[in-house]
Amino acid sequence: MDILETLQTLWTDSGFQSFFVDGGWKNLIMIGIACVLLYLGIVKKFEPLLLVGIAFGCLLVNLSYFGAGSTDALYHPELWDNFLNPEHADYHSYGAIMAHGGLLDILYIGVKAGVYPSLIFMGVGAMTDFGPLISNPKSLLLGAAAQMGVFLAFFGAVCLGFSGEQAASIGIIGGADGPTAIFLTTRLAPELLGPIAIAAYSYMALIPMIQPPLMRLLTTEEERKIKMEQTRTVSKTEKIIFPIIVASFVILLLPSTAPLVGCLMLGNLWRECGVTERLSDTVQNALMNIVTVFLGISVGATTAADRFLSLETIKIIVLGLTAFAFSTVGGLIVGKIMCKLSGGKINPLIGSAGVSAVPMAARVSQMEGQKANPSNFLLMHAMGPNVAGVIGSAIAAGFLLAVFK
Amino acid sequence: MLPEYTYLLRELSIGEAGGTAVFGYAVVFFGLVLLMCVLYGTGAYFRGKDEKAAAEAKKALEETKKQVEANPLHVTVAPPKTAPGSAGHVKLYNVPDKEAAMIMAIVADKMQKPLNELHFISIKEVKK
Numbered sequence: 122m123d124i125l126e127t128l129q130t131l132w133t134d135s136g137f138q139s140f141f142v143d144g145g146w147k148n149l150i151m152i153g154i155a156c157v158l159l160y161l162g163i164v165k166k167f168e169p170l171l172l173v174g175i176a177f178g179c180l181l182v183n184l185s186y187f188g189a190g191s192t193d194a195l196y197h198p199e200l201w202d203n204f205l206n207p208e209h210a211d212y213h214s215y216g217a218i219m220a221h222g223g224l225l226d227i228l229y230i231g232v233k234a235g236v237y238p239s240l241i242f243m244g245v246g247a248m249t250d251f252g253p254l255i256s257n258p259k260s261l262l263l264g265a266a267a268q269m270g271v272f273l274a275f276f277g278a279v280c281l282g283f284s285g286e287q288a289a290s291i292g293i294i295g296g297a298d299g300p301t302a303i304f305l306t307t308r309l310a311p312e313l314l315g316p317i318a319i320a321a322y323s324y325m326a327l328i329p330m331i332q333p334p335l336m337r338l339l340t341t342e343e344e345r346k347i348k349m350e351q352t353r354t355v356s357k358t359e360k361i362i363f364p365i366i367v368a369s370f371v372i373l374l375l376p377s378t379a380p381l382v383g384c385l386m387l388g389n390l391w392r393e394c395g396v397t398e399r400l401s402d403t404v405q406n407a408l409m410n411i412v413t414v415f416l417g418i419s420v421g422a423t424t425a426a427d428r429f430l431s432l433e434t435i436k437i438i439v440l441g442l443t444a445f446a447f448s449t450v451g452g453l454i455v456g457k458i459m460c461k462l463s464g465g466k467i468n469p470l471i472g473s474a475g476v477s478a479v480p481m482a483a484r485v486s487q488m489e490g491q492k493a494n495p496s497n498f499l500l501m502h503a504m505g506p507n508v509a510g511v512i513g514s515a516i517a518a519g520f521l522l523a524v525f526k
Numbered sequence: 527m528l529p530e531y532t533y534l535l536r537e538l539s540i541g542e543a544g545g546t547a548v549f550g551y552a553v554v555f556f557g558l559v560l561l562m563c564v565l566y567g568t569g570a571y572f573r574g575k576d577e578k579a580a581a582e583a584k585k586a587l588e589e590t591k592k593q594v595e596a597n598p599l600h601v602t603v604a605p606p607k608t609a610p611g612s613a614g615h616v617k618l619y620n621v622p623d624k625e626a627a628m629i630m631a632i633v634a635d636k637m638q639k640p641l642n643e644l645h646f647i648s649i650k651e652v653k654k
Contacts, residue, residue, distance in 0.1 A: 258565035265558040272547035279543035285536040288543065351622045359572050366564060374557050496651070498625050509558065516557045520550045525536065 139187040147426035148183040155180035155421075158319070167326030171299065171417045175319060178421020182225060186425045196225035196422035201233070205311060225422035228415050232314075233307055237416040238300035239384040244409030245300070245511065246388025247401045249479065251363055253505040256352035260471075262455055264509025267475025268517045269451025270295030274444030275521070281436050286310045289521035291437055294321045295444025296514030297328070297476035303420060304381060305518045309525050315423035316434040320441035328481045329488075331442070332449050332473050336489050339453045340469050344460060345493035347468040349502045357395070364390040371516060377526065378519030385511065448476045452506065474503035477510035619650035 132138050139145045158176035161167040186194040200222055203211040211217035218226050231237045254260050275292030283291060286309035293305045294317060302321040306314045324331065336345075364386035371382045391401040423429075456472020470490050474482040486503035538546070618626050626649050634641040 255565060255569065258562040258569065261558040261562040261565070262555075265555045268554045269551065272551045275550070276540075276543050276547040279538050280540055285538040285543070285546075288538070351624060353573070356572055356576065359568065362568060363565075366568065367561065370561055370564060371557065374560070375553075498628055500628065501624060512561070513554055513558055516554050517550065520553045524546060524550070 136184055136187070143188060144427060145187055147430050148187060151183040151424060151426040151429060152180060154424075155183065161323070161326070168299075168322045170413055171322050171420075172326065174414060174417020175322065175421035175424075178225065178418040179315075179424040180421075181418070182422045182425050185223070188427055193223075195223040196229065196425065197222055198423070198425050198428055200226060201229070201311065204233075225419055228419040229422060231412075231415055232303060232419050233311070235304055235307060235380055237412050237419075238304035238307075239380040240408060240412045241300040241416065242381050242515075243384040243388035244404050244412070245479065246364070246385040246390075247392045247404040248409075249389060249392075249508055249511070250504070251389060251508055252355045252360060253352065253501050254508050255355045255359055255363055257502070257505045259459065259467075260505030261509045261512070262459065263452050263472045263475040263506035264511075264513040265475075266455035266472065267448045267452035267506070267510050268296060268513050270444035270446065270448030270476075271514070271517045273447045274440045277443060278436075278440050281440070283433075283436075284310075286525045287313055289525050290317055291440050292444060293514070293518055293521065294324065294437075294441040295448045295476070296510070296517055297321075297325055297445060297448065297478040297482065298511060298514040299325060300416075301381060301477075301514050301518045303416070305522060308522060311423075312428065313433065313437065314420065315425075315429050316437045317441075318420045319424070320438050324441055324445045325478045325481065328445075328476075328478050329485055331445055332482065332485050333489055335446060335449045336453060336470055336473050336485075339450065340457065342493060344457070344469050345490060346497065347460065347465060348494065348497055349468055349471075349499065350466065352502070352505075357393070360393040361390070361395075364393065367512065371512065371519075375516060375519035375523060377522040378515050381515045381518065382512070385515070445476065449473045452476065452510075468497070468499055468502070471499055471503040471506055475506040475510045475513070477507065477514050479507050479511060480504065482510070483507040616646045617648035619648065621649045621651050 140149055155176045158172055158179065162169040162172035162176055182194070182196045185191065186196055186198075191197070200211070200218055203209040204213060204215075204218060206212060215230060218230060271292045271294075273292075274295050275288045278288035278291040279285065290302070290306040290310040290313055293302045296302065299318070299321050303314065303318055306317045310317075368383055368386035372379045388401075388404050391397045391404060452472035452475035453469055454472070455475075456467065456469030459467045459472075460469045468490060470486045471483075474486045476482050483500055483503035483506075487498070487500040490497040490499035616626060616630075621629070629649055630641060630644070630646055633646075634644055637644070
């Protein structure tokens with residue numbers, strides 16, 4: 122055995138030497154970014170359930186992938202390029218992915234097929250009480266208004282040179298709904314999934330910092346002090362019928378929303394019908410946790426350095442923040458209009474909860490309301506627009522999918 | 527660096543993008559306004575049903591009262607049922623049930639104690 126030759130082979134096969142050739146330094150930057158994301162998830166508790174997985178996926182892919190031809194890589198972006206290229210022999214071939222892909226490629230199939238976001242929506246449905254929305258259907262107007270950021274960011278993205286499909290995927294960050302953003306992006310612009318998912322989840326975690334200044338800027342002290350009357354009690358039958366009505370109505374209106382709205386409402390029906398407690402419990406806990414593991418790590422895998430480090434990523438980060446801010450503004454403006462029309466009975470702060478981000482956005486409304494008036498309890502009132510935002514962002518995604526698919 | 531197949535993506539003019547954005551926002555409003563109307567419709571139906579049931583219950587109660595007045599009986603009223611392990615009922619003064627539940631949850635959270643280890647005797651709204 123030639124020791125020198127063996128050592129040389131070990132060095133050339135190792136990831137360490139890859140950092141010094143063909144833009145390998147970019148992987149070092151991405152490893153740094155992964156560590157920052159891990160810090161934000163673990164220490165600052167920013168959406169830790171997903172951010173820790175995404176960050177570790179980012180770390181793994183940048184330790185193993187150094188451009189096309191990386192044999193031991195866990196994730197191969199070029200395989201997915203072939204999968205999406207109609208002129209390639211492996212077009213839409215999951216078999217090719219299974220045969221040549223790494224672990225993260227195989228896990229990513231669930232993202233690409235839209236399975237994980239839909240299952241997450243099922244869990245969200247099983248965990249959500251739509252009672253506040255059913256008792257006050259006007260909340261739906263706030264959920265609709267808070268989609269303003271989606272369409273403004275879409276417009277902004279086209280102005281910045283993105284294609285229609287890419288702009289739609291960037292805009293949906295403003296829906297403040299991670300699974301919806303991932304679902305739409307994998308269908309329209311999978312090449313942008315990494316930055317969009319990271320922007321969406323980071324901004325969702327930053328809602329307590331993004332929304333309050335806008336809430337104080339757009340409302341007066343007197344408006345923030347408004348105490349809202351308790352809404353009516355919703356019967357069990359109404360809660361059971363609600364998911365059936367919403368699923369039928371929204372899917373008939375926009376069939377492209379079927380995977381998301383269908384799963385959301387199925388999860389909710391399991392919760393409310395009272396005869397499927399085992400299923401409801403599994404979907405809320407075990408299934409949700411398993412899917413979160415796969416979703417986080419496989420989304421993180423899409424952050425290979427040579428794709429992620431680009432001017433496009435910076436544009437997406439800026440547009441995502443714009444989308445969040447304008448969605449909040451949209452909800453607050455309609456909240457103010459409803460406050461005026463109701464003769465001061467509606468606190469406009471609940472409008473900002475129209476961005477989905479359940480229940481974080483509703484909590485922010487509660488905290489701001491209580492700062493202005495310590496005896497103010499807006500949480501239940503804000504939950505109405507909050508869950509309306511989930512339906513609103515699914516409809517916005519369905520519309521964009523119908524236009525650009 | 528974008529992959530090769532992105533040449534297939536659709537380029538939009540600024541005018542087209544503006545039109546799509548306005549139309550999309552309108553579609554979201556349209557969908558949710560229609561859903562709101564459906565929810566108001568079903569809500570009104572169920573409220574009507576509940577009111578009818580409440581009126582019938584009230585009528586039955588009044589009839590029972592009349593019967594009791596006409597033919598007095600010794601009636602033993604059972605104490606209200608409580609959940610296993612419950613410390614009893616909280617007296618509420620001008621505080622709706624939901625707000626009371628929220629206050630109890632907030633107190634438990636601030637004290638870092640499980641809710642079932644705390645005993646609330648009464649909650650009263652203090653007016654300034």
